[in-house]
Amino acid sequence: MKWLDSFFEKKTRQVAQSASRRSALVKVGKLFVGTAFILPVLPFDRMNPNAHAAEGKKKVDVDDETSCDYWRHCALDGFLCSCCGGTVTTCPPGTEISKVTWVGTCRNPHDGKDYLISYNDCCGVAQCGRCFCNRNERERPGYRLGVHNDINWCMANTSNTYNCTVAAIVGVGEPRG
Structure with a gap:
């Protein structure tokens, strides 16, 4: 496991030498702002996940005027x-x-x-x-x-x-x- 520690230590030092804390915060901020604009447009199902569970079991009468299925x-x-x-x-x-x-x-x-x-x-x-x-x-x-x-x-x-x-x-x- 020593090789894993030395690998991450080496990579962390490289990042620390090439980037400042300020630039890291800017990148993280851009990521959050970009995500805030993209996530709302992704499709998702607003319906009840169990809404279609019993559809195959019941017979729908599309001619009954007293039914919501009319x-x-x-x-x-x-x-x-x-x-x-x-x-x-x-x-x-x-x-x-x-x-x-x-x-x-x-x-x-x-x-x-x-x-x-x-x-x-x-x-x-x-x-x-x-x-x-x-x-x-x-x-x-x-x-x-x-x-x-x-x-x-x-x-x-x-x-x-x-x-x-x-x-x-x-x-x-x-x-x-």
Whole structure:
């Protein structure tokens, strides 16, 4: 083991003769600053690591309007009106549809087409509290107000009390080609 000690002693002396403490600190500082800019752009998975564990076991019903797996609910964040006395496109009695909305593009598994879905909150009565869904497929950051689903969209109505959310088809995507 003496050879290992002498090797490291020799290398340490060479570095000490050719570099100052100040230059070593500058190099370490550059390394930290460079790392601070590179690490945030590296891809990483923000999802729950166990989120996909049971996918193969359960059968998804894309036609059940009271399920979060219903194909129109791909960008929905809130309570489903179909569980609260309304339907997938109509608000429950005693509520009014929000004057502002957010949109999402969902693929219908039956015909393979993409549909533009308008998500409108139903306002005026306390929260329904049933069938909560939080699907954020292709959601955009909060600074793009028109495509962000974490906002109380009842803000433009007389009553800004949120009850549930409907998902109405407003357009169909044209095939690319």
